[in-house]
Amino acid sequence: MMRTSDLISSAGRALRSNPLRSALTALGVIIGVASVVAMVALGSGAQAQVERSIASLGSNLLIVVPGAQRSGGGVRAQAGGGMGWDTLTIDDAEAIAQLDGVAVVAPSQRARTQVIANGLNWNPQVEGVTPSYLEARDWEIASGRMFDETEERQARRIIVLGATVANELFPNLDPVGQMVRMNGGTFEVIGVLESKGQSGSGADQDDVVLAPLTTVKRRISGRRGRGDSVSQISVKAQSEDVLNTLQQDVETLLRQRHRTREGEDDFTVQNLSSITETAAQTTQVFTYLLGGISAVSLLVGGIGIMNIMLVSVTERTREIGLRKALGARQGDILRQFGLEAVTLSVAGGIIGLILGVAGAWLMTSLFTLPLVISPLNAGLAIAFSGLVGVLFGAYPAWRAAQLDPIEALRRE
Amino acid sequence: MSALIEAQALVKLYRMGDETVHALDGVNFTIARGEYCAIVGPSGSGKSTLMNIIGGLDTPTSGRITIADNDIGAMSDDDLAVFRNQTIGFVFQSFNLLPRLTALENVELPMIYGGIIPKERRERAAALLARVGLGARMGHKPTQLSGGQQQRVAIARALAGKPSLILADEPTGALDTNTGIEIMALFRELNAEGATIVIVTHDHEVATQTRRTIEMRDGHIVADRVNGQEARHDAHV
Ligand SMILES: Nc1ncnc2c1ncn2[C@@H]1O[C@H](COP(=O)(O)OP(=O)(O)OP(=O)(O)O)[C@@H](O)[C@H]1O
Numbered sequence: 306m307m308r309t310s311d312l313i314s315s316a317g318r319a320l321r322s323n324p325l326r327s328a329l330t331a332l333g334v335i336i337g338v339a340s341v342v343a344m345v346a347l348g349s350g351a352q353a354q355v356e357r358s359i360a361s362l363g364s365n366l367l368i369v370v371p372g373a374q375r376s377g378g379g380v381r382a383q384a385g386g387g388m389g390w391d392t393l394t395i396d397d398a399e400a401i402a403q404l405d406g407v408a409v410v411a412p413s414q415r416a417r418t419q420v421i422a423n424g425l426n427w428n429p430q431v432e433g434v435t436p437s438y439l440e441a442r443d444w445e446i447a448s449g450r451m452f453d454e455t456e457e458r459q460a461r462r463i464i465v466l467g468a469t470v471a472n473e474l475f476p477n478l479d480p481v482g483q484m485v486r487m488n489g490g491t492f493e494v495i496g497v498l499e500s501k502g503q504s505g506s507g508a509d510q511d512d513v514v515l516a517p518l519t520t521v522k523r524r525i526s527g528r529r530g531r532g533d534s535v536s537q538i539s540v541k542a543q544s545e546d547v548l549n550t551l552q553q554d555v556e557t558l559l560r561q562r563h564r565t566r567e568g569e570d571d572f573t574v575q576n577l578s579s580i581t582e583t584a585a586q587t588t589q590v591f592t593y594l595l596g597g598i599s600a601v602s603l604l605v606g607g608i609g610i611m612n613i614m615l616v617s618v619t620e621r622t623r624e625i626g627l628r629k630a631l632g633a634r635q636g637d638i639l640r641q642f643g644l645e646a647v648t649l650s651v652a653g654g655i656i657g658l659i660l661g662v663a664g665a666w667l668m669t670s671l672f673t674l675p676l677v678i679s680p681l682n683a684g685l686a687i688a689f690s691g692l693v694g695v696l697f698g699a700y701p702a703w704r705a706a707q708l709d710p711i712e713a714l715r716r717e
Numbered sequence: 718m719s720a721l722i723e724a725q726a727l728v729k730l731y732r733m734g735d736e737t738v739h740a741l742d743g744v745n746f747t748i749a750r751g752e753y754c755a756i757v758g759p760s761g762s763g764k765s766t767l768m769n770i771i772g773g774l775d776t777p778t779s780g781r782i783t784i785a786d787n788d789i790g791a792m793s794d795d796d797l798a799v800f801r802n803q804t805i806g807f808v809f810q811s812f813n814l815l816p817r818l819t820a821l822e823n824v825e826l827p828m829i830y831g832g833i834i835p836k837e838r839r840e841r842a843a844a845l846l847a848r849v850g851l852g853a854r855m856g857h858k859p860t861q862l863s864g865g866q867q868q869r870v871a872i873a874r875a876l877a878g879k880p881s882l883i884l885a886d887e888p889t890g891a892l893d894t895n896t897g898i899e900i901m902a903l904f905r906e907l908n909a910e911g912a913t914i915v916i917v918t919h920d921h922e923v924a925t926q927t928r929r930t931i932e933m934r935d936g937h938i939v940a941d942r943v944n945g946q947e948a949r950h951d952a953h954v
């Protein structure tokens with residue numbers, strides 16, 4: 306019975322005796338593992354990106370917008386075109402607030418206007434909101450404060466800036482307490498929002514100014530903003546479990562209030578978590594797909610190992626016969642050739658992992674995605690390459706072990 | 718002297734399609750411990766076949782052979798491997814050294830499969846190389862050695878497992894006459910030191926240097942002489 310240390314040095318010697326061949330054989334596994342690692346990391350990065358933007362949208366959120374859903378499944382998010390842009394009202398929002406399972410309801414009116422301050426101007430999204438908007442959207446104040454309900458009802462000229470707007474207009478000083486001009490009026494900045502980053506579609510969610518809803522309707526919106534209508538109602542459910550029921554309840558309620566029938570709706574209830582969930586699932590499928598395709602190249606690497614091991618067994622037939630004649634058991638030969646194959650594949654796996662991580666880092670920084678490499682995935686890549694060595698080395702090693710020493714010694 | 722090898726009615730058949738070759742056709746003999754014996758005979762007479770069975774590389778089709786109380790026909794592959802490692806020392810016509818290993822490492826090889834620790838292995842291999850006169854060539858690769866030197870390394874390797882029996886199939890076949898004489902002298906010395914040696918040879922000159930000659934023809938033992946004297950056993954024809 307061979308000692309383990311002798312087994313290792315014997316296999317190592319055989320591999321080192323033909324370094325170029327060993328390197329080229331390992332290359333198949335290197336490429337396979339590197340592409341699996343890089344692709345899975347890239348896919349996981351995309352997935353993490355999607356999940357991040359889900360979280361930034363606010364959880365358990367329904368968004369009600371005016372206008373009907375298009376047949377393609379999309380939504381006329383902004384009430385453009387001929388009809389339906391003013392179908393949602395503050396009264397609708399108050400009615401929704403009475404439904405079971407509602408945590409908070411926040412009607413809002415969107416406008417776009419230039420904001421001038423400090424000799425600089427900027428053209429952000431202006432949202433007229435009620436104070437509950439922050440809770441509905443899971444948004445926090447970074448500095449200063451949010452306006453309260455009294456200030457909202459009094460249509461005070463105060464605003465809260467998104468992080469992008471704050472940076473653009475007040476690059477070097479604290480915006481809180483500063484004055485800005487919008488639509489000919491002067492407004493005081495009372496707070497700055499925490500940064501949310503990009504949304505799922507890549508839009509900058511921080512390029513926004515929050516003002517009291519009443520203020521926006523009276524002083525900023527054009528004709529469109531007049532009256533009781535709002536451009537959006539954010540409805541936060543008490544929990545994820547009631548979200549779907551609540552969506553139906555909101556639809557039923559609005560149909561009653563608007564006297565429309567199903568199919569003729571003049572509003573759309575968007576369930577953001579279901580949309581983003583689908584997006585997350587899509588990227589996950591994408592990750593598996595990329596990983597799967599790369600796994601095929603690992604398979605090809607394994608076949609390369611098997612090929613070279615078979616060649617090696619044929620070349621070394623005489624050596625194997627001699628070793629058996631001198632007392633090597635079948636198990637000794639099996640283990641030596643098996644170890645050679647596993648060494649090739651695991652060495653390839655480790656190098657492949659390093660190259661894969663480097664490649665993933667390069668690609669994620671190119672696409673500005675988060676770099677997600679789990680130790681589990683790295684471990685799996687190594688383990689999988691070892692498995693490839695065992696699987697594809699098994700047959701050549703078995704062939705070597707089965708050689709008849711007399712036949713083998715007679716071979717030239 | 719006790720019998721080291723006992724063979725009774727040994728038969729080895731090779732089936733080649735419809736034909737059956739009787740490589741060994743009922744062979745009986747015994748070889749005692751400490752003997753120095755040559756097996757001679759024309760090509761195809763079954764010498765190598767017999768040596769392979771004695772060495773545990775092959776098993777008989779029928780009949781019974783025991784070597785140092787090991788029943789060759791009844792042993793598994795792994796048992797035979799251990800038997801070859803512990804009991805037999807092989808010397809081949811073509812030396813069969815591993816070209817990538819040094820002389821020392823080649824001699825160590827059987828001891829690796831015997832599970833002997835490296836330090837002990839190295840010491841014994843060095844001592845054996847010194848014994849065959851290659852104390853100064855231990856680090857040389859086979860290609861850096863002459864044929865006679867290579868065969869000496871092979872003989873040192875055959876001695877490495879402290880075998881009960883040394884088997885040599887045409888050990889001088891690949892060597893020139895003078896070198897062959899040197900190798901035969903080495904075998905004689907080893908036998909004088911107590912080793913049991915069986916040599917297969919074509920060469921009657923070589924055979925006469927042993928103490929006993931078994932002559933084969935067509936798978937039979939046709940003569941069995943001691944030092945060129947009367948036959949010790951009746952030949953079974
Ligand atoms: N593997 C085999 N398959 C078929 N026939 C074989 C095999 N090995 C040996 N034989 C036959 O058995 C007979 C004995 O062969 P063996 O090799 O023992 O002869 P030998 O006496 O060693 O001859 P030589 O002096 O040429 O080496 C021969 O007829 C040979 O053809």
Ligand SMILES: [Mg+2]
Binds near residue numbers: 764765766
């Ligand atoms: Mg022969």
